[in-house]
Amino acid sequence: MKRLLKGGRLVDPANGRDGMFDVLIDGDRIARIGRDLPLDGATVVEIPSGYVVCPGLIDMHVHLREPGQEHKETVATGTAAAVVGGFTAVACMPNTTPVNDNAGVTEYMLKKAAEANLARVYPIGAVSRGQKGEQLADIAELKRAGCVAITDDGRPVATALLMRRALEYASMFDMPVIEHCEEQTLKGDGVAHEGFQASSLGLRGIPSEAESIMALRDISLSSLTGGAVHIAHMSARQTLAAVRYGKSNGARVTCEVTPHHFVLTDAMLAAPIPYDTNAKMNPPLRETADRDAMLDGLADGSIDVIATDHAPHAADEKQVEFDHAPFGITGLETAVSLCFDRLVHKDIVSLPRLVELLSVNPARILNVPGGSLADGAPADVTILAPDLSVTVVAATMKSKSKNTPFDGWQLRGGVAGTIVGGRVVYINESAHLVIS
Amino acid sequence: MKKDLLGIADLTPDDIYRVLETADAMREVGRRPIKKVPTLRGKTVVNLFYEPSTRTRTSFEIAEKRLSADTLNVAVSASSVLKGETLVDTAMNIEAMSPDMIVLRHASSGACHLLSRICKSRIINAGDGMHEHPTQALLDAFTIKEHKKDIAGLKIAIVGDLLHSRVLRSNALLLTKLGAELWVCGPPTLVPPGIECLGVRVTTSVDEAVRDADVIMMLRIQQERMQGAFFPSLREYFNVFGMTKERVKLAKPDTIIMHPGPMNRGVEIASDVADGPYSVILEQVANGVAVRMAVLYLLAGGVEDEAAA
Numbered sequence: 001m002k003r004l005l006k007g008g009r010l011v012d013p014a015n016g017r018d019g020m021f022d023v024l025i026d027g028d029r030i031a032r033i034g035r036d037l038p039l040d041g042a043t044v045v046e047i048p049s050g051y052v053v054c055p056g057l058i059d060m061h062v063h064l065r066e067p068g069q070e071h072k073e074t075v076a077t078g079t080a081a082a083v084v085g086g087f088t089a090v091a092c093m094p095n096t097t098p099v100n101d102n103a104g105v106t107e108y109m110l111k112k113a114a115e116a117n118l119a120r121v122y123p124i125g126a127v128s129r130g131q132k133g134e135q136l137a138d139i140a141e142l143k144r145a146g147c148v149a150i151t152d153d154g155r156p157v158a159t160a161l162l163m164r165r166a167l168e169y170a171s172m173f174d175m176p177v178i179e180h181c182e183e184q185t186l187k188g189d190g191v192a193h194e195g196f197q198a199s200s201l202g203l204r205g206i207p208s209e210a211e212s213i214m215a216l217r218d219i220s221l222s223s224l225t226g227g228a229v230h231i232a233h234m235s236a237r238q239t240l241a242a243v244r245y246g247k248s249n250g251a252r253v254t255c256e257v258t259p260h261h262f263v264l265t266d267a268m269l270a271a272p273i274p275y276d277t278n279a280k281m282n283p284p285l286r287e288t289a290d291r292d293a294m295l296d297g298l299a300d301g302s303i304d305v306i307a308t309d310h311a312p313h314a315a316d317e318k319q320v321e322f323d324h325a326p327f328g329i330t331g332l333e334t335a336v337s338l339c340f341d342r343l344v345h346k347d348i349v350s351l352p353r354l355v356e357l358l359s360v361n362p363a364r365i366l367n368v369p370g371g372s373l374a375d376g377a378p379a380d381v382t383i384l385a386p387d388l389s390v391t392v393v394a395a396t397m398k399s400k401s402k403n404t405p406f407d408g409w410q411l412r413g414g415v416a417g418t419i420v421g422g423r424v425v426y427i428n429e430s431a432h433l434v435i436s
Numbered sequence: 437m438k439k440d441l442l443g444i445a446d447l448t449p450d451d452i453y454r455v456l457e458t459a460d461a462m463r464e465v466g467r468r469p470i471k472k473v474p475t476l477r478g479k480t481v482v483n484l485f486y487e488p489s490t491r492t493r494t495s496f497e498i499a500e501k502r503l504s505a506d507t508l509n510v511a512v513s514a515s516s517v518l519k520g521e522t523l524v525d526t527a528m529n530i531e532a533m534s535p536d537m538i539v540l541r542h543a544s545s546g547a548c549h550l551l552s553r554i555c556k557s558r559i560i561n562a563g564d565g566m567h568e569h570p571t572q573a574l575l576d577a578f579t580i581k582e583h584k585k586d587i588a589g590l591k592i593a594i595v596g597d598l599l600h601s602r603v604l605r606s607n608a609l610l611l612t613k614l615g616a617e618l619w620v621c622g623p624p625t626l627v628p629p630g631i632e633c634l635g636v637r638v639t640t641s642v643d644e645a646v647r648d649a650d651v652i653m654m655l656r657i658q659q660e661r662m663q664g665a666f667f668p669s670l671r672e673y674f675n676v677f678g679m680t681k682e683r684v685k686l687a688k689p690d691t692i693i694m695h696p697g698p699m700n701r702g703v704e705i706a707s708d709v710a711d712g713p714y715s716v717i718l719e720q721v722a723n724g725v726a727v728r729m730a731v732l733y734l735l736a737g738g739v740e741d742e743a744a745a
Contacts, residue, residue: 196630202545202567202605205629273553275546319524321544323565 002026003422004037005381008047011054013352014360014372023053025379028421032375045424046434050387051416054355055373056088056380058362059332061153061178061232061256061307064090064121067108068097073312073400075112075121078332081310081399082119083426085332086415088380089120089370090310091362094131095154101126101137103145110146118425119418120380122148122368127166127177133158136165143173148366151178153232156214163218167227174367176228176254181214181239182283191323193284197266201275203322206284208236215239219246219253230365231255233309235283237293244302254365256305259331259338260285260405262294268405277318277325278405281311298357299348305365306357308335312401330399334406337390340413344386351386379422385431388414437734440552440559443568444609452610456578458730459723465502466725476505476736480535483509484526485562486542491697491721492562492572496539499728505536527551537735540564545602558735566600572696573606575727577614579720580651583692588615593645593687595677596655596704599626599666603696604655608634621645622655622677625666642677649687652714653694654679654705670703679705684714692716 003025010021010033022037023030047053059082065073075092082090092109094100100109106123113121125142129135131152139150150170156179157163166177187210192198194205215231219242222229231243234255246253260281265288268279279285297303311328318325339358343349349357359382363371369378394407416431417424427433437451444452465473481500485493493509500507512526521529523542530538537558540548545565552559563569577587584590592611598604598620611618612635619637620627621644632638639645646652657673667673684691693705693714701707710717 194629196633199628199630200605200634202565202602204566274549316522319550320522321542321550322546323544 001422002031002040002042003045004039004042005045005047005053005383007049008051008053008383010373011052011351011355012373013356014055015374018352023373023381025381025419025422028379030373030375030377030379033373043435047383048432052351052384052386054382054384055359055371056418056420057086057336057358057382058089058091058368058370059087059308059310059335060091060305060362060366062090062092062310062332063095063312063328064092064109065312066096066112067105071314075109076116077398077400078310078312079113079116079118079121081330081332081397083418083420084398084415085334086336086382086384086418087119087332088382088418088420089122089368090332091122091124091148091366093153094124094126094151099126099131100124100147101129101131101142103141106142106145106147119420122146122366124149124151124153124178126150127152127157128162131155133162136162136169139169139173139175143175147175148368149176149178149230151180151232153178153180156180156182156184160217160221164221164225167221167225167229171225171227176230176365178230178232179214179218180232181211181218183210183213186210186213191280192269193266193286195266195287197269201269203269208238208286208290211236211283212238212242215242219243219251222246222251222253223249226252228252228254233258233261233283233307234294234303235261235286235290237290240293240297240302247302254304254361256307257294257298257303258307258309259335260329262291262298263338263342264405265291275322276405277320277322278329278403280322280325280327281309281329282327295348298343304357304361306335306339307362308332310399312399313403314401315403318403328403330397330401330404333397333399334392334404336384337392337411337414338406340386341411345412379419381419382415383417383433384413385416385428386413388412388416388431390414440548441570441731441735442548442552442559442561444570444573444606444613445568449613452574452577452614455574455727455730455734456581458734459578459726462729462733463723463726465729471502472504473502474504475733476500476503479505479537479736481505481507481537481539481732482530482535483507483539484512484530484541485509486512487563489541489563491724492541495721495724496562496728499725499732502725503729503732505732523547523550524554527555531555531557537732560731560735563602565602566605567602568606569602570606571724571728571731572603573610574731575720575724576607576653576694576696577610578723578727579694579716580692582719583716584650587611590616590650591619591648592616592651592653593619593621593649594653594655595621595642595645595679597626597657598622598631598655599628600658601655607653608636612636619645619649623667642683643686646683647686649691651692651694652679652684652687656696656698657700657704659700674703678703679709681706681708681712684709694720697721
């Protein structure tokens with residue numbers, strides 16, 4: 001079956017394209033890109049003027065919670081949220097129950113993803129067996145089963161020695177080690193960014209240096225081993241400085257930032273809802289200077305990727321004392337609107353640069369298909385509506401969990417439709433896409 | 437005043453003065469042969485305490501009884517929280533029995549804000565984690581005013597474990613709102629980052645903090661903090677930060693020494709200072725009842741005239 005995406009601005013930085021091009025999809029592949037392509041028996045999707053067609057977005061940091069915590073999210077609900085958010089693929093973290101440290105768990109995740117048949121799922125395996133930080137997991141087996149990277153996310157790789165071994169060993173498979181940077185003795189039992197807000201609310205602090213110290217360790221070890229390290233969910237300006245230092249010295253380091261860390265600050269701990277547990281995440285929301293540093297890093301190219309760290313939690317788990325609430329918020333269904341509203345429309349990043357952050361670079365770092373609409377590439381396409389007026393409504397989200405601090409926010413820009421492997425898996429009813 | 441008393445942060449200087457004036461009237465009740473007024477007759481007050489407390493709980497209970505409220509104490513131990521129901525579930529169960537007020541003491545900062553969002557009952561914060569202890573700050577202010585008349589312009593030194601202290605935070609907010617010159621002093625490991633943004637002066641020198649002070653307020657050093665390696669030993673702490681007679685001599689001749697209790701004699705305060713002529717520590721306890729009566733009364737929606745009825 002052929003489908004022709006007609007009209008609209010094609011933004012495909014991997015192939016140097018930005019302009020009015022049509023996209024012809026044949027089956028699950030891109031067949032042709034060109035201006036005013038003939039119908040050729042294809043079903044037409046009329047792209048309204050002002051809309052953008054780009055390679056499918058890839059969220060390289062999500063928690064799908066399955067197996068083990070299906071009350072928070074499943075692969076099916078998580079990938080349903082993904083396609084609503086414009087993501088054609090997600091990479092899911094191994095801190096499930098049991099931990100994804102063996103082929104059995106990886107295969108189970110992939111089986112669930114195939115059943116759901118929405119977004120592509122790329123499992124990320126554990127660095128260490130049980131994420132215990134003692135012994136490397138069977139990484140070759142994980143790779144063969146379909147894992148694209150390794151991480152002990154939720155916690156850092158426990159020791160410098162284990163991190164060294166992981167970087168060395170994973171380099172054999174061209175897999176990056178994704179690091180949750182956190183020096184755990186400095187973090188202690190902290191629950192919020194260490195600073196005036198936490199002090200005045202009486203919350204135990206997590207200093208920025210808990211993150212940057214670990215990033216510096218890992219960047220040094222990347223230089224030592226030649227292995228690729230990817231710094232997950234960067235939050236502190238000190239960490240960004242560490243990444244810049246590493247890049248300028250030739251270390252194989254890349255990094256990501258979440259929308260909440262470039263939109264929110266720790267002021268959210270106090271207002272509008274004091275002690276809002278939807279303002280509790282790890283790493284914590286930091287100060288204005290950190291938030292602004294993240295915007296600088298996005299603007300100047302120091303930051304490679306925007307990823308959501310989608311971390312669903314059930315409502316009753318979050319409706320507890322701030323100290324006792326789990327860390328994390330959902331992110332898949334709000335990311336694109338936040339990126340448009342806070343980055344593109346504020347002229348912090350251009351649209352092609354946004355596509356690099358959300359598609360091209362995650363594909364490159366994880367060595368997965370996508371990030372490109374070249375002839376013959378998989379037909380994973382996201383259609384964006386840059387000026388769509390969006391009201392965030394947590395209650396109607398597809399994710400099983402509704403723990404978002406953005407409920408009720410009015411944002412400019414959103415997702416019009418999502419195509420995975422040539423199949424239209426999501427059409428936003430308010431975006432007026434016409435399929436004939 | 438608002439529906440709840442969650443912290444000094446929510447009070448205006450006028451609110452504070454109103455509590456202090458009302459407390460003055462309430463104290464008179466405690467001096468009568470029959471120490472009881474019918475003000476809160478028919479009102480149910482639940483003292484929900486998730487942390488052990490002798491002074492604060494007793495003080496609230498006496499205050500409630502003097503106002504003729506029906507009061508009951510629910511003490512929840514930390515261990516039963518871990519295996520038991522959530523704070524929200526416990527509160528909703530209590531709510532189902534239609535109390536008028538819940539006095540909450542809890543180890544987690546913000547616990548009162550959580551209840552405030554879900555409960556119809558009025559919530560009084562009797563200490564939440566490291567956040568606030570508003571009735572303590574109000575009774576401290578009442579005690580200071582008794583001795584010094586006007587709080588504005590006083591030099592007040594607070595010395596001790598600033599980091600973990602809800603008494604510090606409530607007092608810092610209250611005393612700066614009323615125009616005191618507030619100095620806070622403790623080892624750098626126990627100073628909350630950014631605390632100077634509250635408008636206080638931070639020093640590690642006790643002598644500097646205490647010199648010419650009108651009021652010296654000592655904060656408790658909790659023995660369990662030793663685990664966190666915040667300072668080398670209790671002995672060294674006393675040597676560097678303990679309030680001794682010699683240090684008190686640096687203060688104004690009519691200075692007063694305060695302590696929210698419970699005291700560690702020989703750790704943050706020498707026994708002869710705690711029991712000495714400058715100490716108003718037991719007056720603080722006595723005033724606590726009157727101040728809590730005032731808070732209960734004002735939150736119950738009373739008007740001044742009924743108070744002495």
